[in-house]
Amino acid sequence: MTTLADPVPGGRPGDVERATALSAELTGRGVHGIVLAYVDTAGIGRVKTIPTAKLASAAAWGVGMSPVFDTFLANDSIVSTDVLGSPDGDLRLYPDLDHLAVLSGQPGWAWAPVDRVTQEGERHSGCGRTLLRRIVADAAERHGISFKAGVEIEWAVGEGSAPGDDFAPAVSGPAYGAARQVELSDCTAELLAALAAQGVDVDQLHPEYAAGQFEISVGALDPVAAADRSVLVRQTIRAVSQRHGLRVSFAPAVFAEGVGNGGHVHLSAWREGRSLHSGGEGRYGMTAEAESFAAGLLAHLPALTAVTAPSPASYLRLKPSQWAGVFTAWGRETRESAVRVITGTAGRRAQAANLEVKPVDLAANPYLALSCLIAAGLDGLESSAALPDEITGDPARFGAEEAATRGVRRLPTSLDEAVEEFRKDELLRAALGPVLADAVIAVRLGEIAAVAGLDDGQVAAAYRWKY
Known part of the structure; x- marks a missing residue:
């Protein structure tokens, strides 16, 4: 089952310890990097990747990503609204450790979906995954x-x-x-x-x-x-x-x-x-x-x-x-x-x-x-x-x-x-x-x-x- 609690700066209880253990386990299995994945408004899969050793840090503090991708088009052009589409600001990508998977089709890599959180530690209003979790x-x-x-x-x-x-x-x-x-x-x-x-x-x-x-x-x-x-x-x-x-x-x-x-x-x-x-x-x-x-x-x-x-x-x-x-x-x-x-x-x-x-x-x-x-x-x-x-x-x-x-x-x-x-x-x-x-x-x-x-x-x- 999916964890229903939102990520928080510093990590939810037990997240950092769990991520530390997972990092060691993944390294032992020959996994060198982790794909942090989400989907933008246009339906394009977007990613950032981290070395396996950085998983605990990502679980605690997230990984930086611009909110501008919420208004990217499929051809990578950018449109804007009154809130989204500017070069300003930053978000944090928090991996969901419950759904982390070692990618058998991509040796050396693991994969995890992310929730996107503001620098202030609040839900990002453009994050579809966070929205779906709330609706459920x-x-x-x-x-x-x-x-x-x-x-x-x-x-x-x-x-x-x-x-x-x-x-x-x-x-x-x-x-x-x-x-x-x-x-x-x-x-x-x-x-x-x-x-x-x-x-x-x-x-x-x-x-x-x-x-x-x-x-x-x-x-x-x-x-x-x-x-x-x-x-x-x-x-x-x-x-x-x-x-x-x-x-x-x-x-x-x-x-x-x-x-x-x-x-x-x-x-x-x-x-x-x-x-x-x-x-x-x-x-x-x-x-x-x-x-x-x-x-x-x-x-x-x-x-x-x-x-x-x-x-x-x-x-x-x-x-x-x-x-x-x-x-x-x-x-x-x-x-x-x-x-x-x-x-x-x-x-x-x-x-x-x-x-x-x-x-x-x-x-x-x-x-x-x-x-x-x-x-x-x-x-x-x-x-x-x-x-x-x-x-x-x-x-x-x-x-x-x-x-x-x-x-x-x-x-x-x-x-x-x-x-x-x-x-x-x-x-x-x-x-x-x-x-x-x-x-x-x-x-x-x-x-x-x-x-x-x-x-x-x-x-x-x-x-x-x-x-």
């Missing part, structure tokens, strides 16, 4: 509810020898095909071994639909740990693939046409060890609270896309009839619905039932995405929102009148539209707080300006290797 703690205190979450990871595997920024699929076999699995057998076997060594519980790994595409699903954890794991798994995939002469892309759209890379989120709410999504009297065994939680997600989905699909390239992926979930609809095991109710197989439903949110990709900061999804669901739960009728099949078949009658709405078709929906959603902006909400808007507008005048193919190329 508040839900436990106010509602007695905890959560389990998991992030699916899809990626495209390219030949490392392809010229320039071109993408040449490293495998040629068909989607879900045995041939594709064989073609990448050595790399994926090493990947599974590396993840197991790092304590990552893998549920499945398989070839996916798009050219060179694979998907990995990992076990559910508390939301902060699930977001951490999403970052760690991508770090490991990239490192192992590079050792095999391959280049990987987690971008929402590697090409302008066809299926893109998703980052679907699985989320379930629990009280006193019992899932709210099973054993109830509602549809498919959902409790009334679970139905209202799903209704909250649906109600806020148009605005949520500014956080869950935050890149101009995201909207090359979010197309009807491609299992991307681009309509405000729900259904049991309906892969075209934005919110898919998963009951699990008979005999496992009490453990397996959850909601899958599909209009999410890996350009999203996973801490911000989970924060907003939980806030939206809790808004529905608190208001006892009514879950509309289930939609089966493809919602794209409905004409405008029938869609309106059924409450089925097309999600934003561009990042511009998503930003406008986000501006209007007071609940989500309040959940993030004014500093982060303004940063989200500024960064999204910056990304829009960065690709102004580009066609779809050029937009895909601009983000192909950013994620």
Whole structure:
């Protein structure tokens, strides 16, 4: 479980002693450096690294990092708000020792997620990890509810020898095909071994639909740990693939046409060890609270896309009839619905039932995405929102009148539209707080300006290797 207490200057009780012992242990295992990792507002993983011997110092006093990265774009340009984006100030990166992992795919290195704290020892209002921890703690205190979450990871595997920024699929076999699995057998076997060594519980790994595409699903954890794991798994995939002469892309759209890379989120709410999504009297065994939680997600989905699909390239992926979930609809095991109710197989439903949110990709900061999804669901739960009728099949078949009658709405078709929906959603902006909400808007507008005048193919190329 994730530690819910914020870091403090000097270290939380026991942190320094623990870090000192870990440092000695890591050194004995041949670990020379530690990656301190977080994700910025644009969804880019940012890091600083320290020698292993400095872990105790980092646990006590953090490591310096400018707050300007909260308003970096994917191309490393900088935008600003009234609070963020200047060259002034400094933050401290505090590693979470509970989630430190020795990187099997990067010999000589360990990895740890960080919380960002001000020089005065206070929460940094732009830190998504700290925000998510607070939202989870508040839900436990106010509602007695905890959560389990998991992030699916899809990626495209390219030949490392392809010229320039071109993408040449490293495998040629068909989607879900045995041939594709064989073609990448050595790399994926090493990947599974590396993840197991790092304590990552893998549920499945398989070839996916798009050219060179694979998907990995990992076990559910508390939301902060699930977001951490999403970052760690991508770090490991990239490192192992590079050792095999391959280049990987987690971008929402590697090409302008066809299926893109998703980052679907699985989320379930629990009280006193019992899932709210099973054993109830509602549809498919959902409790009334679970139905209202799903209704909250649906109600806020148009605005949520500014956080869950935050890149101009995201909207090359979010197309009807491609299992991307681009309509405000729900259904049991309906892969075209934005919110898919998963009951699990008979005999496992009490453990397996959850909601899958599909209009999410890996350009999203996973801490911000989970924060907003939980806030939206809790808004529905608190208001006892009514879950509309289930939609089966493809919602794209409905004409405008029938869609309106059924409450089925097309999600934003561009990042511009998503930003406008986000501006209007007071609940989500309040959940993030004014500093982060303004940063989200500024960064999204910056990304829009960065690709102004580009066609779809050029937009895909601009983000192909950013994620």
